[in-house]
Amino acid sequence: MDPVIRIENLQKEYETDAGPVPVLKGMDLSIYPGEFLSIMGPSGSGKSTFMNILGCLDVPTAGKYFLSGRDVGTLNSDQLAKLRNEVIGFVFQGFNLLPRANLEDNVALPLVYCNVQKAERAERARGMLDKVGLAKYPESFPNQISGGQQQRVAIARALVNRPELILADEPTGNLDTKTSGEIMHLFRQLNEEGITIVLVTHEPDIATYAKRLVKFLDGRLIYDGEVSEAHS
Ligand code: ADP
Ligand code: MG
DSSP states (O other): OOOSEEEEEEEEEEEETTEEEEEEEEEEEEEOTTOEEEEEOOTTSSHHHHHHHHTTSSOOSEEEEEETTEEGGGOOHHHHHHHHHHHEEEEETTOOOOTTSOHHHHHHHHHHTTTOOHHHHHHHHHHHHHHTTOTTOTTOOGGGSOHHHHHHHHHHHHHTTOOSEEEEESTTTTSOHHHHHHHHHHHHHHHHTTOEEEEEOSOHHHHTTSSEEEEEETTEEEEEEOHHHHHO
16 A cells, blocks of 8 residues: 655754754654554654645655655645645644634635535535534634634534545644543544544643554654553
């Protein structure tokens, strides 16, 4: 089976006034279809930088990134946007919903960029709200629902393009323990349906929902293996 994600000697430096700062110092990793991977590491270890590169929101300084077998470094911006739309759904810590759009319109938003017609957009958005347990509230606005419900809407939005991969950067970072567990159950259910999941967390309890754990320290990969063994 070919990996969904393959990176080879991935490096990232940020240019600052004090000179270049290396943040990712040569990483190699393959992630296969159906995996559920947690990434842990201290604050500043490069997790978000790494996720932004996987999500094609940022580019590496050196190294290779293959997404769904395509060498991302060789694509122009249109090709990259298309590939990203087709393959990846993104979930963020802060939900990132549009405050003035109702829930259905928030979920349907990615379809606007794919030229899906209005009636089909509405139907697919409602289907995804149903999937995350919010079918009753399509016309509510983000500020009328709880944080956990907002994250469910964000997950519905990430799913609406039927991606094979979900990238989630600290998706439970703003949620209480019980709500975090509910969100993780939803991710696990999606994974059981075949979606590949890569999730960043700094909470060991959250990481245990995954099947595989990777640990970062100072821009390097220092552990890759079983979730349980890493905590023993
Ligand atoms: P994490 O998500 O693991 O907390 P980040 O990837 O956000 O880590 O950051 C890794 C390091 O890169 C940190 O030291 C951070 O200060 C630095 N960094 C992140 N973004 C930038 C940027 N745009 N310019 C300069 N340094 C940055
Ligand atoms: Mg981060």
